[in-house]
Amino acid sequence: MPxxxxxxxxxxxxxxxxxxxxxxxxxxxxxxxxxxxIIGHSGAGKSTLVRLINGLERVTSxxxxxxxxxxxxxxxxxxxxxxLGIGMIFQQFNLFRSRTIAGNVAYPLRVAGWSKADRDxxxxxxxxxxxxxxRAYDYPEQLSGGQKQRVGIARALATSxxxxxxxxxxxxxxxxxxxxxxxxxKKVNAELGVTIIVITHEMDVVRSIADRVAVLxxxxxxxxxxxxxxxxxxxxxxxxxxxxxxxxxxxxxxxxQRLRSSHTGRIINVEVHESARVGxxxxxxxxxxxxxxxIVYGGISAIQxxxxxxxxLELSGSDADVERLVTDLRALTTVExxxx
Amino acid sequence: xxxxxxxxxxxxxxxxxxxxxxxxxxxxxxLLVAGFLGLVxxxxxxxxxxxxILQNTAVNAILNVLVNIVRPIPFIILIAALQPVTMAVIxxxxxxxxxxxxxxxxxxxxxxxxxxxxxxxxxxGTIEAARAVGASPWRIITTLLVPEALGPLILGYTFVFxxxxxxxxxxxxxxxxxxxxxAIVYGYGRFNWEVTIVVTIIIIVMVQLVQFFGNxxxxxxxxx
Numbered sequence: 001m002p003x004x005x006x007x008x009x010x011x012x013x014x015x016x017x018x019x020x021x022x023x024x025x026x027x028x029x030x031x032x033x034x035x036x037x038i039i040g041h042s043g044a045g046k047s048t049l050v051r052l053i054n055g056l057e058r059v060t061s062x063x064x065x066x067x068x069x070x071x072x073x074x075x076x077x078x079x080x081x082x083x084l085g086i087g088m089i090f091q092q093f094n095l096f097r098s099r100t101i102a103g104n105v106a107y108p109l110r111v112a113g114w115s116k117a118d119r120d121x122x123x124x125x126x127x128x129x130x131x132x133x134x135r136a137y138d139y140p141e142q143l144s145g146g147q148k149q150r151v152g153i154a155r156a157l158a159t160s161x162x163x164x165x166x167x168x169x170x171x172x173x174x175x176x177x178x179x180x181x182x183x184x185x186k187k188v189n190a191e192l193g194v195t196i197i198v199i200t201h202e203m204d205v206v207r208s209i210a211d212r213v214a215v216l217x218x219x220x221x222x223x224x225x226x227x228x229x230x231x232x233x234x235x236x237x238x239x240x241x242x243x244x245x246x247x248x249x250x251x252x253x254x255x256x257q258r259l260r261s262s263h264t265g266r267i268i269n270v271e272v273h274e275s276a277r278v279g280x281x282x283x284x285x286x287x288x289x290x291x292x293x294x295i296v297y298g299g300i301s302a303i304q305x306x307x308x309x310x311x312x313l314e315l316s317g318s319d320a321d322v323e324r325l326v327t328d329l330r331a332l333t334t335v336e337x338x339x340x
Numbered sequence: 341x342x343x344x345x346x347x348x349x350x351x352x353x354x355x356x357x358x359x360x361x362x363x364x365x366x367x368x369x370x371l372l373v374a375g376f377l378g379l380v381x382x383x384x385x386x387x388x389x390x391x392x393i394l395q396n397t398a399v400n401a402i403l404n405v406l407v408n409i410v411r412p413i414p415f416i417i418l419i420a421a422l423q424p425v426t427m428a429v430i431x432x433x434x435x436x437x438x439x440x441x442x443x444x445x446x447x448x449x450x451x452x453x454x455x456x457x458x459x460x461x462x463x464x465g466t467i468e469a470a471r472a473v474g475a476s477p478w479r480i481i482t483t484l485l486v487p488e489a490l491g492p493l494i495l496g497y498t499f500v501f502x503x504x505x506x507x508x509x510x511x512x513x514x515x516x517x518x519x520x521x522x523a524i525v526y527g528y529g530r531f532n533w534e535v536t537i538v539v540t541i542i543i544i545v546m547v548q549l550v551q552f553f554g555n556x557x558x559x560x561x562x563x564x
Contacts, residue, residue, distance in 0.1 A: 056471055083474035094465035098487035108473035110483070139563060159473070 002068070003029035004163060004195050005036075005053060010062035010072075012048050012219075022048040024219035025062070032162070035189050035196045037210030037227065039203060039242055045219040046199045050165050053197065054086045055079040067162060084112050087156030087194075091168035093148040095140040101127065101151050102136040108158040126154040130184060146177035153184060157194070164188065164196045170205055182208045203242040207231065207303055215239045231301075232273060232308040249299030249310040256338055259296050265316035267338040268326060272300055273308040276333035281325070282313075289325040291317035312338060347534045352526060356535075360542060362436060363518035366508045369440050371501060374447035378500075381407070381448065382455020383481055393467065393477040403452070410449040415510050418446050439516025443507045451500055458492040459485055491562035498554025502547050509543075519543060 005028075012023040022045045030036045040046045051057040052064055055071045064072040069082055095104050102123050109119045127133040130150040132143075140148055149169060156164055166185065170178040186209050188194050198210055206213050206227060213230055215223040217238045223230060231247070234240045244250075250269055251259060259267060272278050285291045293313045300309030315322045329335050381403060387393050388400040413421065419442050423433045430438050466488060470480045486493070509520020519539050527536030 054472060056468060080474040080476060083472060086472075088469070088472040090465060090469065092463075092465050094463070094469035096466055096469070096484065096488065097463075098484075098490065107470070107475075107483075111473050111475050111479065155469075155473075 001032060004032040004067055005030040005197065006063070006065040007052075008063040008065075010049075010052060010064060011060045012045075012052060012057060013060040021045075021219050023052065023059075026216075026219070026221055028214055028221060028224065030195060030197060032195050033189075033193060034211045035185070035198060035209050037198045037200065037206040037213035038216055039200055039206050039213060040216030041201055044216045046201075046216050047167055049216065050088075050167050050197060050199045053163075053165060054083055054088060084108065084159040085161045085163065087159075087161040087164040089149065089152040089156050089164070089166050089169045091171045093140070093145075093152045093172075095148055095151055095155075097140055100137050100139055101132060101143070104140065104151055105154045105158055108155060112159050122158065126158060129157075130154045144177070145173050146180050149173065149177075149181050150184060153181075153188065157188065157192070160192075162195060164194050166196060166198045166200075168199055168201070171200070171202065178202075178205070179208070185209055203246045207246055211304075215242065226304075228303045228306050228308075231303045247299065247301055247309075249297075249301070251297045251312055251338065255297060259312070259314075259338070263294070263296060263314040265294075265314040266322050266326075267296065267312060267314050268329075269336040269338055270311050270313060270329055271308075271334040272298075272311055273333065274306060278311070278329065278333060281328055281332065285315075285325060289317065289328075290321045291315050291325045347532055352535065355526070356522060356538070356542075359517055359519050359522040362516075363505070363508050363520070366436060366440050366443065366511065366516060366518055367501065367504050370443040370447055370504050370507070371497075374444045374451055374504075375497060375500070377444070377448040378451025379455055381452035382459065383485065385452055385456040386459040386485070387477065387481065391464075393471070393480055407449045407452055410446065411453065413446075415442075415446055415507050416513065418442060419511070419514055434515040436516050436518075439508075439511035439514055442514070443504060443511060446507060447500065447504055450503065451497075454496040454500065455493065458489045458496055461492065462488045491558045494554055494558040494561055498551055498558075501550050501554070505543065505547060 007026055007028050010023055010026045011021060013019045013021050024045070026049060038046050038049065048057055052059050053066060053071070055074070055076070059072045062072065063070060066082070066086060071079060071082070074082075096107065099107065105123045105126050106119045109122060114122070123136070124133060127136055130153055132147060132150055132154070135143065135147065140151065143151065152169070169185070170181050173181060182205065185196060185198070189196050198205060200206060210227050212225065213227050214221045215230070215236065215238050222236045223234065223239045230239055231243055234243055270278055282293060285293050293315050295311055296314050297312035298310050300307055315325060326335060384394070384399065385403050385407070388396040388403070390397070410418070422442050422445060426433050426438050426441050430441050432438050462485060466484065467480060470484050475484070508516065508518050512518055512521025512524060519542065523536050523539035526532060527539060
């Protein structure tokens with residue numbers, strides 16, 4: 001099956017005299033049924049990128065294909081009906097203040113030309129799905145941020161799109177509400193089979209729901225892959241920095257200084273993952289190697305139900321014994337010396 | 341000198357009523373026609389801006405220049421300046437119909453600016469949300485722009501109503517007649533302060549009623 005969304009060398013340039021490339025040669029493919037994260041700092045071009053997918057912004061060059069339709073070469077008038085098959089939710093929710101919750105959700109159905117009876121039925125169904133049926137006749141300003149985003153999701157799903165674009169959809173929400181909205185997005189993906197492209201600057205969002213992720217910097221994809229792979233083995237500094245915002249299992253410079261001042265032994269970082277039996281080696285550290293160890297820093301997390309992490313150990317014993325233990329650990333996993 | 345002679349309301353009364361009716365007629369027709377044209381021009385001013393849903397630099401520039409030319413002209417000068425146009429369109433340059441024509445021209449461009457300014461306050465995100473579900477510009481204008489800005493628009497039109505009442509008084513100078521003209525001719529012109537004050541009170545009451553009604557309607561639209 002061809003990918004649902006395909007971008008081929010997409011460029012978007014702004015400005016007439018001083019041209020700046022907001023999106024600079026991006027190619028990616030999103031498979032039907034997956035949740036695809038695009039992470040980047042503000043100004044990395046991710047909001048522009050997502051708008052190229054539903055044609056709200058037009059490409060300067062390159063191809064954008066969604067569900068077999070070449071969005072990048074169609075006229076605005078030809079794209080309009082296709083947008084009914086591409087839902088979109090926004091950071092600021094962008095609900096219509098002049099309409100009730102039900103009216104907001106019904107809006108895309110009006111655009112699609114549904115009859116009043118069909119609209120009412122579908123709106124009730126959607127509001128029930130997002131758990132807001134009892135608020136149907138309230139106005140957006142009466143809802144909390146999380147509720148507003150749930151209405152946004154119901155509105156985006158009204159015409160049963162195959163694809164949902166989520167543009168910083170949790171960035172205006174507190175952590176608890178963020179999780180609530182992410183759970184709902186996961187439910188949308190799992191129960192309705194909707195493919196979701198999640199644009200965010202929060203690595204936690206990617207960790208929580210995405211299957212694959214692209215790291216965007218200066219309009220370019222600098223790293224792309226399965227979320228677990230990016231988290232456990234990031235290649236670029238940008239990716240490493242994003243990961244360190246949610247996972248801090250390796251000591252930072254000031255932590256190392258503190259550790260050095262209170263620990264005299266050799267200090268190493270040991271990478272932990274499921275197949276590496278680090279614990280088994282360590283449990284025999286004393287009897288087999290004559291080495292004592294202390295865990296001085298570290299953490300183990302799970303991404304997509306696979307665990308990975310890092311432990312910082314202080315090893316004490318004779319230099320030769322310690323070296324023997326380190327060598328055996330190296331055979332199992334990555335070991336780094338912690339410099340003074 | 342203010343003469344305190346008793347006013348013959350038996351004779352002036354029906355005349356006052358006739359002029360009240362003429363004022364209401366002039367104001368109503370102007371508000372209706374200029375209100376509609378101003379809404380159209382205002383929406384065009386807003387939507388043809390850069391980044392607007394009907395972005396069109398040429399149309400936007402032309403409308404802006406037109407509005408900026410007509411708006412600052414004092415109404416009494418506009419009446420004189422428009423005479424050739426009034427002649428061409430209406431066939432005469434004096435009388436109630438000629439006055440209404442001039443009022444419509446003056447009011448349309450003022451209203452256009454007021455409409456544009458109220459539309460600017462709409463969150464662009466909601467327009468993007470409508471575009472994202474495939475709504476056409478025409479649908480966005482009718483089902484989103486106007487409803488989202490309805491409260492401020494009602495207040496804007498209430499303000500415009502009062503400005504048009506003001507215009508209608510000046511329109512008396514080209515034989516438009518109406519309350520303003522009546523107050524000048526029978527009050528000011530004949531040193532009858534009583535007539536002037538009666539007409540003034542009528543206008544104040546009229547304006548107050550409309551302002552109250554406008555405020556009430558806007559509150560309903562804003563749900564506050």
